[in-house]
Amino acid sequence: MATPTDEQIIDELGLRRERARSIYDHPNLIRAASVLCFLALWEVYGRRSDPLLLTYPTAVFWAAIQLIRTGELLRQAAVSLATLGVGFGVSIALGVGLGLLTGRSRVAEAVLDPHLNALYATPQVALTPLLMMWLGLGFAVKVVIIFLFAFFPILINTTSGVKNVSASLVEVGHAYLASERQILFKVVFPAALPFIMAGIRLAVGRALVGMVVAELFTAITGLGAMLTLYGNLFETAKMFVVIVVFGLLGVGLIRATQALETRMARWKETERANR
Amino acid sequence: MALNALEQQALTDLDLSRARPFRLADRLGAVRVLSVGLLILAWEIFGRDVNPLFLSYPSAIARATMQLLTAGEFQRQALGSLQVYAIGLSAALLLGIALGLLMGRYRLAEYILDPYVYALDATPRVALIPLLLLWFGLGPMSKIAIVFLSGLFPVLMNTFSGVRTVSASLVEVGRAYGAGERNIFAKIILPASLPFIMAGIRLAVGRALIGIITAEMFAAVTGLGALLIRYSSALATDKFFVPVIFLAVLGVILSHAVELWEKRLAPWKETERAL
Amino acid sequence: MLEVRQLSKVFFEQNDPSKPGLVALYDVSFSVRKNEFVCLLGPSGCGKTTLIRVIAGLIQADRGEIRVDGKPVTAPGRDRCMVFQQFGLLPWRTVLGNVEFGLEIDGIPREQRREISRRYLELVGLHGFENYYPHQISGGMQQRVGIARALSKEPDILLMDEPFGAVDAQTREQLQEELLKIWSKTDTTVIFVTHSIDESVYLSDRVIVMQSRPGRIKEEVRVELPRPRWEGDVKADPRFAELRARIRESLRG
Ligand SMILES: Nc1ncnc2c1ncn2[C@@H]1O[C@H](COP(=O)(O)OP(=O)(O)OP(=O)(O)O)[C@@H](O)[C@H]1O
Ligand SMILES: [Mg+2]
Numbered sequence: 001m002a003t004p005t006d007e008q009i010i011d012e013l014g015l016r017r018e019r020a021r022s023i024y025d026h027p028n029l030i031r032a033a034s035v036l037c038f039l040a041l042w043e044v045y046g047r048r049s050d051p052l053l054l055t056y057p058t059a060v061f062w063a064a065i066q067l068i069r070t071g072e073l074l075r076q077a078a079v080s081l082a083t084l085g086v087g088f089g090v091s092i093a094l095g096v097g098l099g100l101l102t103g104r105s106r107v108a109e110a111v112l113d114p115h116l117n118a119l120y121a122t123p124q125v126a127l128t129p130l131l132m133m134w135l136g137l138g139f140a141v142k143v144v145i146i147f148l149f150a151f152f153p154i155l156i157n158t159t160s161g162v163k164n165v166s167a168s169l170v171e172v173g174h175a176y177l178a179s180e181r182q183i184l185f186k187v188v189f190p191a192a193l194p195f196i197m198a199g200i201r202l203a204v205g206r207a208l209v210g211m212v213v214a215e216l217f218t219a220i221t222g223l224g225a226m227l228t229l230y231g232n233l234f235e236t237a238k239m240f241v242v243i244v245v246f247g248l249l250g251v252g253l254i255r256a257t258q259a260l261e262t263r264m265a266r267w268k269e270t271e272r273a274n275r
Numbered sequence: 276m277a278l279n280a281l282e283q284q285a286l287t288d289l290d291l292s293r294a295r296p297f298r299l300a301d302r303l304g305a306v307r308v309l310s311v312g313l314l315i316l317a318w319e320i321f322g323r324d325v326n327p328l329f330l331s332y333p334s335a336i337a338r339a340t341m342q343l344l345t346a347g348e349f350q351r352q353a354l355g356s357l358q359v360y361a362i363g364l365s366a367a368l369l370l371g372i373a374l375g376l377l378m379g380r381y382r383l384a385e386y387i388l389d390p391y392v393y394a395l396d397a398t399p400r401v402a403l404i405p406l407l408l409l410w411f412g413l414g415p416m417s418k419i420a421i422v423f424l425s426g427l428f429p430v431l432m433n434t435f436s437g438v439r440t441v442s443a444s445l446v447e448v449g450r451a452y453g454a455g456e457r458n459i460f461a462k463i464i465l466p467a468s469l470p471f472i473m474a475g476i477r478l479a480v481g482r483a484l485i486g487i488i489t490a491e492m493f494a495a496v497t498g499l500g501a502l503l504i505r506y507s508s509a510l511a512t513d514k515f516f517v518p519v520i521f522l523a524v525l526g527v528i529l530s531h532a533v534e535l536w537e538k539r540l541a542p543w544k545e546t547e548r549a550l
Numbered sequence: 551m552l553e554v555r556q557l558s559k560v561f562f563e564q565n566d567p568s569k570p571g572l573v574a575l576y577d578v579s580f581s582v583r584k585n586e587f588v589c590l591l592g593p594s595g596c597g598k599t600t601l602i603r604v605i606a607g608l609i610q611a612d613r614g615e616i617r618v619d620g621k622p623v624t625a626p627g628r629d630r631c632m633v634f635q636q637f638g639l640l641p642w643r644t645v646l647g648n649v650e651f652g653l654e655i656d657g658i659p660r661e662q663r664r665e666i667s668r669r670y671l672e673l674v675g676l677h678g679f680e681n682y683y684p685h686q687i688s689g690g691m692q693q694r695v696g697i698a699r700a701l702s703k704e705p706d707i708l709l710m711d712e713p714f715g716a717v718d719a720q721t722r723e724q725l726q727e728e729l730l731k732i733w734s735k736t737d738t739t740v741i742f743v744t745h746s747i748d749e750s751v752y753l754s755d756r757v758i759v760m761q762s763r764p765g766r767i768k769e770e771v772r773v774e775l776p777r778p779r780w781e782g783d784v785k786a787d788p789r790f791a792e793l794r795a796r797i798r799e800s801l802r803g
Contacts, residue, residue, distance in 0.1 A: 023383070024382050024383075024386075027382070027385075027386045030383065030386035030387060031386050031387075031389065031390050034386070034387040034388070034390060035390050038391075053409065053410060054410075106300050106303060107299045107300055107303070107306060109303075110303040110304075110306040110307045110310065111306060111307075111310045112310075113307065114307055114310060114311045115310070115311070115314060118523065121523040121524075121526050121527045122519060122520075122522060122523040122526070123481075123484050123485050123488055123522050123523075123526060124485075125485055125488050125489045125492065126488055126500075126503055126518065126519050126522050127519065128492070129492070129503050129504055129506075129507035129508075129515070130507060130512070130515060130519075132507075133329065133507055133510070133512075134329060168634065168636060168638060169638065169640065171603075171608055171634075171638070172634065172638040172640070172651075173655075174608055174626055175606055175608060175626050175631070175632045175634075175638075176626075176631075176651060176652040176655050176703070177626050177627070177628065177652075177655055177656070178655045182655060186651070186654075186655075187640065190640070190642045190643075191640075191641075191642070193642070205397070205399075208399050209399040209400075209401055209485075211399075212399045212401045212402045213401055213489055216401065216402075216404065216405070216489075216493060217492070217493070224402070227402060227405050228405060231405035231406065231408070231409055234409070236406070236409065239405060239406055239409075240406075242402070243398060243402050243403065243406065246398050246399055246402045247394050247395075247397055247398035250397030250398050250399060251393070251394070251397040254397055266683075267641050267642040267643075267683045267684075267685070279763055281576075281763065281764055282572075282573050282763055282764050285558070285573045285576040285577075285764045286560070286571060286573060289558050289560060289573070289576075289612060289613055291560055291562075291571065291612055
C-alpha cells in the first residue's frame with residue numbers, strides 16, 4: 001500500500017475545517033472603530049464647549065477646506081518644505097562628511113570631538129534667540145536651526161558606523177590595491193551605509209521639530225507661523241489643521257526614510273529593529 | 276603571559292625597543308586639550324573686538340555668571356523650570372511604561388490605541404505649544420503638559436517594542452514553571468524589556484528638556500527659557516550664555532545619570548543604541 | 551621566484567614598542583619556485599596568517615625581506631593576490647559584484663570585467679549564483695567566490711589562508727580537487743596555509759612545517775607523490791601514509 005500523502009492523513013484525522021474567527025483577524029476594523037468613536041465623542045463634546053478653546057472635527061474639516069481654497073495652506077507648506085529640504089540637505093552633507101572624517105582619522109576626531117560634543121549637549125532650541133539676533137528672521141536662520149537639530153544624529157551614526165567597519169574588510173581593499181579614496185568609497189562608505197541611513201531616519205523627525213521651532217519664533221512665514229498667527233486669533237480649528245498637516249508630514253517623512261533605508265540595506269541579512 | 280626563553284632571546288636579538296617617531300596620533304589627549312584651549316583663547320581675543328551686542332567672550336560670561344548668581348534671579352527661575360520638568364517627566368514615564376506594557380501585551384489595546392500613538396509620535400510636539408498655551412494659560416500647567424507629551428512617546432514606543440521583542444520562548448519558560456499572568460508580567464516581561472525601557476527614558480529626558488525650554492521661550496514669562504528671551508532681547512549676550520551653559524551641563528548630567536541607572540538596573544544587557 | 555629571507559615580525563600591545571611584545575615570526579626563511587605548490591602547516595597561533603600577510607604586503611616585517619623575482623616587496627602588488635581565511639567578501643555586493651571588485655580597482659571597463667568575472671565564477675562552479683548576496687549562500691560557496699575573485703586577477707602568486715577551514719569535509723575535498731585542476735592549467739605559484747596534515751600532503755609539492763612561540767620554521771618536507779592526484783586514490787598510497795606520519799611526528803616533537 002502506498003504511503004498516504006499529508007493531505008490524506010489530515011483528512012483521516014478529520015482536521016480540515018474552517019478556522020475559528022477571531023476579532024484579531026481584521027485589526028484595521030478595530031482601529032477604525034476606535035478612531036470613529038473618538039471623533040464622534042469629540043464632535044459631540046466639542047460642539048458644546050467654548051469655540052475659542054476647543055473645536056470639533058467637522059469644524060476642522062471646513063477650516064481645512066477653506067485654507068486650501070485660499071491657497072494659504074499650500075503656499076506656506078511650500079515655504080516650509082523648501083526650508084526643510086535645504087536644512088536637511090546641509091545636515092546630511094555635513095553630517096556624513098564630518099562623520100567619515102572623524103571616523104577615519106583619530107587626530108581629526110580629537111580636534112573636533114570636544115566642540116561637537118559641547119554643541120550636541122546644548123539643547124539646540126536655547127540657541128535660537130542668539131541665531132535670530134545674528135541672522136535675522138529670514139530663510140538663513142531657519143536653515144541653520146534645522147541643521148542644528150538634524151545634524152547630530154547623522155554625524156554620530158556615521159562616525160560609529162565608520163568605526164565599526166571591520167579592519168579585515170579594509171584589508172581586503174588593500175590586498176586588491178585600492179587607493180585610500182577607493183577604500184573610502186568602495187569599502188568604508190558602503191559598509192557604514194546602514195548606520196548612516198539609521199542616522200538619517202532619526203534625523204528627519206528632528207529636522208521637522210527644528211523647522212517648527214524656527215517658524216514658531218520667527219513667526220513670519222511657513223506652517224509654524226500660521227500656528228502662531230491663528231493661536232493669537234483664537235482660531236482653534238485652523239490651528240488643528242496645521243497640526244494635522246505636521247502629523248502627516250511627520251508620518252510621510254519617516255515612512256519615506258524607512259523605505260529608503262530598507263532599500264539601501266538590502267544586503268543586510270537581519271533587518272535591524274526600527275527605533 | 277610569560278615569555279619563554281626562546282621568545283626572550285628573539286626579542287633581545289631583534290631589539291625593537293627604539294623610540295617611535297613622533298606621531299600626532301600618539302598624543303590624542305594633548306590634541307584635544309589644545310583644540311579646546313585654542314578655541315577659548317581665540318574666542319576671548321576676537322570676542323572682545325566684536326560688538327558686544329552680537330557676541331560675548333569667555334571672561335565676560337564668567338563675570339555675568341557671578342553677577343546673576345549673587346542676584347539670585349537665576350536660581351529662582353532654574354528651580355521653577357526644574358520643578359515643572361520633574362513633574363511632567365515623572366507623569367510621562369509612569370504613563371508611558373504602563374501604556375507600553377499594555378499595548379505590547381494585549382493586541383486589543385494595541386489596535387485601539389496605536390492610531391493615536393503613531394500619529395502623535397510623528398507630530399512634532401513643539402507644534403502643540405501654541406494650542407496648549409491657549410488651553411492651559413501661561414502658568415505651569417501648560418508647561419507640565421508639554422514636558423509630559425515630549426517625554427511620553429519615546430518611553431511608550433520603546434516599552435512597546437521591548438515587550439514585543441521579549442521572545443515567546445521566554446514567556447513559555449514562565450508558563451512551564453506555572454507562572455500566572457501577573458508573574459509573567461512581573462518576572463519575565465518587565466525585566467526582559469527593561470533595557471528597551473531605559474533606552475526610551477534616555478531619549479525622553481532629552482526631548483522633555485527641549486519641550487520645556489521651547490514652551491518657556493514661547494510664553495516668555497517664567498523659567499530659563501524666558502530668561503533666554505529676556506536677555507537676548509535686551510542684547511545682553513554675556514548673560515544669555517549663562518542659561519545656555521547651565522542647560523548644556525544639565526543635559527549631560529541627566530543623560531549620564533540615566534546611563535548609570537541603566538547599567539545598575541540592567542547590567543546583564545549591553546544595549547548599544549545609536550542615540 | 552619568491553624568496554623570504556630571515557623574516558621577523560613582532561606585535562606590540564597597542565602598537566607601542568615600549569609595551570610588551572609578542573614575537574609572531576622569527577627568522578623565517580624559505581623560497582618558492584615558479585609554479586610550485588607550497589603548504590604552510592602549523593598549530594594555531596604559529597604565525598601562518600602573519601607570514602602570508604607580510605608576503606601579501608599588508609603588513610611590514612620588522613626585519614628581513616621578501617623578494618619576488620629579485621625585487622623587494624613592501625606593499626600589495628598586482629603579482630600577488632590573497633584568499634582570506636574569513637572569506638573577506640563585501641556583504642553589500644552580490645556574488646558577481648564581489649568578483650568584480652578587484653578588476654574594478656584595476657580600472658577594467660564594466661563589460662569586460664563582467665565577462666571575466668562570469669568566466670571565473672563558472673570555473674569555481676558558481677554559475678547561476680551571480681546575483682545572490684554573500685549571506686544567501688553557504689560557507690563553501692562563499693569561499694569559492696573568494697577564490698574566483700583572487701583568480702580573476704590572474705596573479706603570479708596566489709596566497710591562500712586556510713581557504714577551506716570553514717567548510718565541511720565533503721565540500722572541502724571537492725574544492726581541493728577543483729583547486730588542483732585550476733592550478734595545473736595555469737602557471738600560478740600557490741602558497742597555501744592549512745591546519746590539516748592530510749590537506750597539505752594531498753595538495754602540495756612541499757610542506758613547510760612551522761612551530762610557535764616564537765613562530766618559526768621547523769622543517770621542510772618534500773612531497774613527491776605523482777600528479778594529477780585527483781585520479782586514483784593517492785591517499786591510499788603507502789608513501790602518503792609515510793609522509794603523513796613523518797609530518798605528524800615533526801609537529802609533535
Ligand atoms: N594584529 C595583531 N596584533 C597583535 N597580535 C597579533 C596580531 N595578529 C596576530 N597576532 C598574534 O600573532 C600570533 C600569530 O597569529 P597568526 O594569526 O599569524 O596565527 P595563525 O598561525 O594564522 O593561527 P590560526 O591557525 O589560528 O589562524 C598569535 O599569537 C596572535 O595572537
Ligand atoms: Mg590564521
